[in-house]
Amino acid sequence: MTGRATLLILLIAAAFLLGLAALNGSIIALALPLLVYLGLALLQRPEAIQLTGERSVGADRVAIGEPATIRLRVTNDGAPLSEVRVEDVVAPGLEVASGQTSALAPLATGESLTLEYAVHGPRGAYRFKHVHATALDGFGLFQRQALIPAFASLLVQPATQRLRPIPLRPPRTRGFAGPIPSRQGGSGVDFFAVREYQLGDRLRAVNWRASARHDDRVFSNVFEQERIADIGLILDAREQNDVRTAHGSLFEHAVQAAASLAEAFLDAGNRVGLLVYGSGIEGVFPGYGRVQRDRLLRALARAMVGHHFIFEKLDRLPTRFFPAQSQIVFVGALMNDDVPVLGRLRALGYAVLVISPDPIAFELQALDANIRTQYAARIACAERRLNLQALRRHGVQVVDWDVSLPLDAAIHTALARQPAQRRLMARMP
Amino acid sequence: MIWTPRLLLAAMSVALGALSLGLALRDAAIFIPIFVVLGAAWAYSRHRGRYGLAAALANLTFTAVMAGAAIGLLIGALSALMLLSAVGALAAWDLAHFEQRMRALARVERAGDIERRHMRWLAAAVLGGAALAGLALTIRATLSFAVVFALGLLAALALSWTVSALRRE
Numbered sequence: 001m002t003g004r005a006t007l008l009i010l011l012i013a014a015a016f017l018l019g020l021a022a023l024n025g026s027i028i029a030l031a032l033p034l035l036v037y038l039g040l041a042l043l044q045r046p047e048a049i050q051l052t053g054e055r056s057v058g059a060d061r062v063a064i065g066e067p068a069t070i071r072l073r074v075t076n077d078g079a080p081l082s083e084v085r086v087e088d089v090v091a092p093g094l095e096v097a098s099g100q101t102s103a104l105a106p107l108a109t110g111e112s113l114t115l116e117y118a119v120h121g122p123r124g125a126y127r128f129k130h131v132h133a134t135a136l137d138g139f140g141l142f143q144r145q146a147l148i149p150a151f152a153s154l155l156v157q158p159a160t161q162r163l164r165p166i167p168l169r170p171p172r173t174r175g176f177a178g179p180i181p182s183r184q185g186g187s188g189v190d191f192f193a194v195r196e197y198q199l200g201d202r203l204r205a206v207n208w209r210a211s212a213r214h215d216d217r218v219f220s221n222v223f224e225q226e227r228i229a230d231i232g233l234i235l236d237a238r239e240q241n242d243v244r245t246a247h248g249s250l251f252e253h254a255v256q257a258a259a260s261l262a263e264a265f266l267d268a269g270n271r272v273g274l275l276v277y278g279s280g281i282e283g284v285f286p287g288y289g290r291v292q293r294d295r296l297l298r299a300l301a302r303a304m305v306g307h308h309f310i311f312e313k314l315d316r317l318p319t320r321f322f323p324a325q326s327q328i329v330f331v332g333a334l335m336n337d338d339v340p341v342l343g344r345l346r347a348l349g350y351a352v353l354v355i356s357p358d359p360i361a362f363e364l365q366a367l368d369a370n371i372r373t374q375y376a377a378r379i380a381c382a383e384r385r386l387n388l389q390a391l392r393r394h395g396v397q398v399v400d401w402d403v404s405l406p407l408d409a410a411i412h413t414a415l416a417r418q419p420a421q422r423r424l425m426a427r428m429p
Numbered sequence: 430m431i432w433t434p435r436l437l438l439a440a441m442s443v444a445l446g447a448l449s450l451g452l453a454l455r456d457a458a459i460f461i462p463i464f465v466v467l468g469a470a471w472a473y474s475r476h477r478g479r480y481g482l483a484a485a486l487a488n489l490t491f492t493a494v495m496a497g498a499a500i501g502l503l504i505g506a507l508s509a510l511m512l513l514s515a516v517g518a519l520a521a522w523d524l525a526h527f528e529q530r531m532r533a534l535a536r537v538e539r540a541g542d543i544e545r546r547h548m549r550w551l552a553a554a555v556l557g558g559a560a561l562a563g564l565a566l567t568i569r570a571t572l573s574f575a576v577v578f579a580l581g582l583l584a585a586l587a588l589s590w591t592v593s594a595l596r597r598e
Binding site: 001004006007009011012013014015016017018020021022023024025026027028029030032033034035036037040044082083085100102103104105106113136138139140 | 488491492495498499502503508511512515516519523526527530531534535536537538539542543546547550551553554555557558559561562565566568569577580581584585588591592596
């Protein structure tokens with residue numbers, strides 16, 4: 001029953017009671033058209049709603065900003081309905097880009113109504129659950145409402161950048177051929193060592209220069225084998241490490257970096273796992289290929305910053321999640337307490353690469369450029385530089401990433417082998 | 430929607446016109462400005478495309494016209510005019526909400542069919558109600574206090590039963 005029906009009943013009752021009180025039949029007669037109207041509305045009252053919903057999503061995963069088409073078909077399996085209002089409940093966070101999410105229609109038995117619209121939204125995993133249906137009588141006095149289940153899910157994946165191969169050297173590699181130097185002699189591209197000629201060595205592998213120095217011995221060049229490796233990505237999703245400004249969230253850049261790295265490592269054939277460390281620990285066990293890529297992107301799409309007292313510091317990191325002596329790539333803004341933990345990972349035998357989106361440069365973009373801000377930024381930068389230097393001393397590779405620059409350029413600038421002259425100068429006191 | 434706006438305007442004009450005329454004939458023109466202001470506010474909100482506000486004003490106007498008709502009958506205004514205003518107000522109230530319902534959603538399937546069906550039912554309600562009320566106006570009966578009391582009690586009980594039954598549903 002709607003508010004209009006209540007108003008009508010009240011007016012009928014008021015006219016009837018006033019007529020009786022005033023002993024005036026004409027006033028009671030005034031209520032008769034209203035009574036007939038109410039009676040006819042009762043006659044048309046909708047039966048129980050028996051609608052079924054069927055939803056399809058054009059693509060179950062889309063990139064940020066890319067629209068996804070939702071198609072919803074509602075069919076009436078019950079008695080004819082003179083007016084049905086169908087309103088789709090769009091998952092919170094999504095915006096309707098085009099089309100209609102609601103419609104009014106008469107639905108005969110077996111008849112269908114189709115809604116089609118496009119949505120877009122920020123990174124995340126979205127679930128569509130129900131359709132809201134309201135059947136009305138012809139006068140709109142009585143209504144029946146129902147939630148029609150029509151489930152579907154949509155994944156808005158983080159944007160990724162295409163990265164050039166990243167030079168990594170984990171202590172241990174896996175048995176299959178891949179792009180990572182394995183510190184073992186064999187067939188490969190890069191020179192590894194010279195050893196005495198063995199039966200079966202190819203003629204072109206013979207090192208004639210070394211052999212010429214000895215009368216009765218021949219030497220062969222050995223090349224470094226290239227294998228795939230186990231790579232563990234750790235995404236720092238702790239709330240205290242995130243910086244939010246008018247330009248967005250630093251965490252979003254970290255997620256994009258993690259997604260780009262995951263794609264690059266998987267494309268090279270490596271076995272990649274993921275650990276999201278924030279309000280809890282969400283992990284994707286290491287794996288290969290396209291299925292693993294989907295798992296990783298799904299986990300990254302769902303990743304949210306959060307806070308938990310247990311995970312305030314990095315020391316709860318489950319190191320056994322990653323195979324021993326594998327490569328660990330940590331993505332996140334660094335805190336002072338993180339340095340010893342990452343150093344400990346290095347001591348445990350992992351090769352550690354830290355990709356740290358620069359929170360100071362990011363925050364500085366949104367602040368007024370006054371003298372106090374500049375001093376504060378200088379102090380914070382000095383502290384951060386000390387932390388990064390401490391990490392480097394532990395043997396951790398560090399990429400200090402100003403998020404206004406492309407990640408690929410930042411990685412290759414930071415990890416590029418320095419010229420011999422500069423290396424020499426760096427060693428000088 | 431072709432007929433709804435026209436019929437809505439006509440129904441509202443009939444309701445306000447008949448009521449004003451009836452009251453004016455009984456030297457009660459003091460009430461007329463209230464209805465004129467309400468009608469003007471309703472027409473203005475419709476003109477501005479604020480159909481939600483127009484529907485809310487239609488509720489108010491409908492209640493006011495019914496109250497005005499009852500007052501008119503109490504002061505001895507012409508019954509036919511008061512009945513005409515009540516029937517017109519009922520039709521205008523219904524059409525205002527129908528229009529708001531149809532315009533609330535950007536997509537209405539087979540709007541012509543819905544409108545025709547609505548008009549048929551509304552015509553049945555208005556004509557049936559007016560005929561029944563006209564017939565009732567011709568009946569003259571004298572009731573004792575006991576009968577009046579019993580009828581009042583019955584009306585109150587029927588009302589509470591109807592409301593609770595509908596709410597249970």
